[in-house]
Structure formats: C-alpha cells, structure tokens
Ligand code: ADP
C-alpha cells in the first residue's frame with residue numbers, strides 16, 4: 001500500500017547550511033493496517049508523514065503508493081494522489097469562519113465533481129459517521145477539542161481516501177478524549193478498510209491502536225515490529 005525506499009530529506013538552511021532530517025528510511029505499510037511512528041521531538045516524524053503525501057519532497061528515495069512511484073509525478077498528477085490521502089492535524093486546522101458543515105464540504109467543493117445536493121448528502125453522511133450530525137451549523141469555536149478533531153476526520157475522509165495520515169492528531173487532547181478518537185479511527189479503519197499512519201510522541205497512543213510501529217531516532221528507524229512484541233507490558 002505505502003512503501004518508502006531509502007528516503008532522505010535534507011533541508012537547506014540559511015547561509016548555505018543544511019540539515020539532514022531523514023537519513024535513509026525504508027518502510028512498508030500494509031493495506032488496512034494502523035501503523036504508528038513514534039519518536040522524540042526533532043526525530044523526523046513530521047517530515048516523514050509529510051513525505052508520504054509529497055507535501056514535502058524527499059531529497060532522495062522513492063515513495064510508492066499502490067505500486068506507483070509518485071516521486072516522479074508532476075503537480076497535476078500529484079493533486080490526484082493527494083485526494084486519495086486524507087490528513088488530520090494536532091491543531092485540527094479547521095476554517096474558523098466556516099461552519100462544521102462548510103468545513104467538511106470544502107474539499108468536495110474544491111473537487112467540483114458533485115452537485116450541491118450530492119455534497120449535502122455526503123456531508124451529512126460523514127457527520128453521522130463521526131457522530132456530529134447535530135453540530136452541522138455551529139462554528140469550530142463552539143466545539144470541544146475532541147469534536148473539532150471529529151470534524152477534521154470527517155473533512156479528511158470527504159473525498160473517500162484510502163489512506164489517512166494522522167500528524168500528532170491527539171496531542172492536544174486529554175487522555176479520555178484521545179481514547180475516544182483512537183476508537184473512532186479503529187472503527188473507521190474496519191468500516192472503510194482504511195490504511196492509517198499515526199505519528200506521535202505518546203506511547204499510549206501506539207499501544208492503544210497501532211498494529212505495527214516504527215521507532216524513529218535522529219532521522220533513522222531504530223526499531224520496527226508488532227506493537228505487542230515491541231511494547232508489551234511486563
Ligand atoms: P518531529 O516531527 O519528530 O519533531 P521534524 O520532522 O519536525 O521532527 O523535524 C526533524 C528535523 O528537521 C528537526 O531538526 C527540525 O528542526 C528540522 N526541520 C523540520 N522542518 C524543517 C524545515 N521546514 N526547514 C528546516 N528544518 C526543518
């Protein structure tokens with residue numbers, strides 16, 4: 001489903017300096033899997049997850065999605081690929097001047113393939129899926145953190161992606177809300193046969209929902225395996 005081959009990322013800094021953020025990442029994530037990437041701040045997690053949908057371009061190496069090497073794609077084709085990859089964020093990234101309904105409708109309106117009625121039906125279907133249909137007409141500021149992330153999830157899934165990337169998606173939430181979001185992600189994985197990639201610095205998140213995990217340290221994977229094998233409680 002997702003294959004990373006020898007991914008390097010070198011950031012160009014000021015005064016001709018460079019920063020080698022990823023130093024040769026090899027990774028294969030299977031269809032239907034919830035895959036976790038854990039590491040300390042600065043380890044390269046964000047860079048890695050942003051390379052999966054080519055928001056960040058790798059300096060070297062290949063990103064292969066469903067057997068297709070997308071690193072060779074130009075912008076028009078990449079836009080298509082990105083539509084098949086949803087993403088959620090730590091700070092939710094909702095548009096504050098738009099209602100919940102409008103936030104979820106936004107990617108569908110950009111897509112320009114659905115009629116107004118089709119968008120309406122699809123948005124309500126998505127909001128039901130995240131149990132927020134009663135909040136369609138409120139603004140993000142009126143929602144709790146957990147509710148905001150549910151809107152984020154509904155928006156990320158609007159265009160029916162097969163892959164969902166979660167960038168520290170529960171880091172701004174309390175433990176109980178974190179659990180409920182992780183349960184929702186697991187339910188959606190089962191229901192929609194999603195492949196989910198979670199990056200986090202929280203071990204509890206990994207233990208609670210990830211099938212497999214990679215530990216990233218200084219831009220390199222130091223360990224990888226089944227969560228139960230790597231992080232079993234004694
Ligand atoms: P993590 O998500 O694990 O905290 P990041 O991928 O954000 O790690 O960062 C990895 C390294 O790359 C850090 O040293 C960080 O300062 C650097 N870095 C991240 N983004 C940029 C950028 N846009 N420009 C320059 N350096 C960056």
Ligand code: ADP
Pocket residue numbers: 099101102120136137
């Ligand atoms: P009203 O005119 O009473 O607000 P609408 O027909 O506009 O009724 O809204 C009916 C449903 O459409 C509501 O459930 C609402 O959530 C949803 N809706 C809200 N904003 C939009 C929008 N920008 N486009 C389409 N439907 C919307």
